[in-house]
Amino acid sequence: MDYLKWNNSIAAHFFKNEMARRSVHLYVTEKLIRHIAQESGTNFSDFIAAIKTGPPGVTRQGLCVKALQSRDNWQQRELDYPPYIAYLALFVLAAGIKGTFAAHSYYPGLRTLLGEEPTTGQYPSFNRMSELWEDLEKWSDQDISGKWGIFKSHSIGKRKHIGLPIAQTLLTxxxxxxxxxxxxxxxxxxxxxxxxxxxxxxxxxxxxxxxxxxxxxxxxxxxxxxxxxxxxxxxxxxxxxxxNGTAEDSGKEQIYGLLRLCCKLDTIAKRATLSLRCSTKHEFPEDDLLLFLDGNCQPFSCYEDSGGWSSPLICESDGKPLVASEFDWLKGLQVRSADSKWCFKQPASPIRVFVDGDTEGLPGFVEVRQLPTQKPFYLAAHEQCLELLTIWGELSCQGFEKLQIIDGLPSGWHLFKAQAACSDELIKQEYPILAFPTNVRLELVGGIRLERGNKFFKFAPPKLFLQGGSESIKVYCNNQLLDSRNSAGNYELPADTPAKTKLLIEARSGEDIIRRSSLLLVENYSLPSQSNAQQFDRFGHRLTHADNESAGVAGALVQNVVGFPPFDFNTCLPIQGKQRILFVGKQAGQIVTLPGESLPTDWEPVWAISKGRHRGQVMFCGTNLSDSEPAICKCSNRKKMREWKEILWYDRKIISPPDRQELRVLWKKFQKEAERV
Known part of the structure; x- marks a missing residue:
């Protein structure tokens, strides 16, 4: 292979679609080079020979000088990857070479690879190789918006230039x-x-x-x-x-997540109400998740709520929320699905940290596993921790106080709150959960992404989150200072940011750039052509030989005639067992019950109501609110009139109202109208 084929083969091994937005590390070994060589019918020596020759058009002499020249105007040459990646691969490879020279020596290993005498001393122009590492970071993060992965140029140790390739070898x-x-x-x-x-x-x-x-x-x-x-x-x-929470156990894939405490406080009644929710980065199943405690046949259920959270765990026996204070928090807790595919754990700990649930879109307070910096927090602590915890709280926290809670906490547990933690020195060794983060991280949170990289729709941009930062670290967007007064560590992009503008986000301490990220806001987006999109048939099976005449679906794109089954209104609400679904219209007597009756053809449903063993659930299914107001009208079918009144008025206490306020108002209007019928 010539140099560019080697370069592209190595680059494609690390930068690819499945690495979108993930961190890329160039961990290059002799085994990897030999594997690439074997696939192309060549050998390791061919790689070294190609490196020495360099890419086409390079005229200068010297390994590092050739590497620098290969970078010149490379993006104008319609190349898929930066042409200097093979050189960087060589430098990483040299960091793992062992020989008769000292283990901490770098340059003898590099010279050994190139067939030279393994002498010490810096390789000519090696001090400028940092320019290539930095250009690779810019290309992966800014130029292609992370669609094949994001490389971070990071050096370790006092010798910056050799610290760059060594940093790629920390994990095999x-x-x-x-x-x-x-x-x-x-x-x-x-x-x-x-x-x-x-x-x-x-x-x-x-x-x-x-x-x-x-x-x-x-x-x-x-x-x-x-x-x-x-x-x-x-x-x-x-x-x-x-x-994503998946791992193999005895050859079977399992999905892991956390059981996290959620707390609602009533300071007047001195009561804490604690429930348990599951959190996972993996997608929840469409149906309810049935979970069992280890060593206990009592089932609990939950369903996906939002943002990686489940609903509170419910006891299947009585339909009531699981009371989290009945369990021993010192020992932790574990629940599994019947087939053991899903596993959620509450790690054992004598201290539990809570923050405002607004950050997760949940009511009350939610458990986290890291002490927040510059933010209010609550602590639930076992009595064995009180002596050291109280000393730390008084000396190292602002507004630290013990809350008088007489109901809702497990025996031996106490609740504290603080406005902010100023230091973790007194307590982090004994209780690592109360340690501050030591690494600074700048992350994009939320927003609606477009495609694989860091492209976002302008109407739904991400927020910026700076973790582990101090007051000396400032965040800039295209050199404009961002303000985080509303919530420490959280930043919003400027409201007047125009679309199609590359945004460079930097966390700086003085003149030093600590962390860097980038994104692009998109306003108008054209759907890809059908011919370039992977198509599926009506059953979701991949079409391997689709052409312009084939009937298929690709996301929102539909090509040619595709026969769809009639829509089943039973799927509007989660149905279990022998539940019935009642569709209710805006006029008295407009009601049908599925599966016993057919759907109406002369009126449109406004509400879909499920009736189960314990409580019912209602869902708005009208076209819009303004056309869904209850209408006064006589009905000749007295049986349908009674059914309409029964479900809306007599059963009102056993049917949970809608969540949204505007729907609750409409639901009340229907109930009042039903009362008059």
Whole structure:
């Protein structure tokens, strides 16, 4: 293969569709190069020869000088990938070379690969290779908006230039593949996870046998100032955030998530009402999820709520919410589905941290696994922690006080609140859940993405979240300072941001750029042509030989004539067992019951009501609110009149009203009209 074929083969191994928005690390080994060579019928020596020759058009002499020249105006040459990636791969490969030279020496390994004498001393122009690493970051993050993954140029150690390739070798591919199973064993979750120190301890404990001794020893280090350890933890947290909660157990795929406490406080009655919800990054099943406590046949159920959260767990026996205070929080809790595919855990802990549920779109307060910085929080703590916790709260927190709660907490537990935590020094070693994050992270949260990369619709832009930042760190958007006065650490993009403008987000400390991200806002979007989209038939099966005459569906695109089955109104509401669905119109007597009757043809339903064993549920199914007001009209069918009044008036106390306020108002109008019938 010539140089560009090697370059593109290596680049395609790391930058690809399935890595969209995920962190990319160029972990290059001799095994990887030999694998690529074998697929093309060549060998490792061919890679080295291609590197020495360089890409077409390079005229200068010297390895690093050729690498720099390959970068010149490369995007005007219609190349798929930056043409210097093969050079960067060589530099990473050299970081893992072992020989008779000192283990900490870098340049002898590089020279050995190139067939030269393994002497020490910097390779000519190697000090400028940082320009290529930085250009790769810009290309992956800004130019292609992360659609094939995002590379971060990060150096470790005092020698910056060799620290760049060494930073790519902290985790092997084998270790990276093992991380999901380790995350599951350590009760970690991609939505809510503890600070870096706690993650390091958990991985060191549960990663034995799957992580190298070098990696475990590095995780056990206690110095937060160790650059190597910090870089390793940043890589691991990137992997954790990208994890969708699935891991293999005995050859079977399992889905993991957290059981998280949710709390509603009544300070006047001195009462705390605590429930449990499931949270996961994985998509919930369409039907209700039935879960069982380990060692207990009592079933609980929940369904998807929003934002990776389930509804509160409900006891199937009586339909009442599970009372979380009845369980031992010191030991934790675990529930599984009957087939063990789903598993949710509440990790054991003597301290539980809560923040305002508004951040998650939930009422009350929700449990998190990391102490927030510069924000109010609540703590539920067991009495064994009170002495140290009280000292820390008085010395290191603002507005720290104990709440008088007489009902709702487990025995031996107490509730505290604080306006903000100023330091974690007194308590982080004993209780890592109360440690501040040590790495600064700048993340895009929410918004509606377009395609795979960091492109968002202008009407639904993301918010920016700065984690682990101090007051000295400022966030800029295209050099415009952003304000976070409304909520510490959360930033909104400027309201007047025009569409099709590349936005460069930077977290700066003085003149130094600590973290960087980018995005593009899109206002008008053209659907791709049908010929370029993967098509499916009416049953969702992939069409492998579709042409212009084929009938198929690709998202919202429909080509040619596709026969669809008639819409089944039974699917509007979740139906279990022998539940009935009643469709109610705006005039008295307009009511049909499915499955016993046919759908109406001369009037349109306004409400769809399900009737179960305990309570009913109502859903608005009218075309719009203004045309759905109840209408006064006589009905000759007295039986239908009685049914209409019964469901709207006599059964009003056993049917849950709609969630939205405007629908509640309309529902009340129907009830009043039914009362008069």
């Amino acid at each position: 591919e084998k270790e990276r593949r093992a991380l999901p199973a380790i995350f599951a064993a350590a009760d970690l979750d991609p939505i809510s996870y503890p600070a870096e120190g706690a993650i390091a301890l958990l991985l060191a404990k549960h990663g034995r046998g799957q992580l190298r001794k070098r990696t475990v020893d590095l995780l056990k280090e206690t110095s937060d100032s160790d650059e190597l350890r910090q870089a390793l933890l940043e890589w691991i947290i990137d992997e954790l955030r990208d994890w």
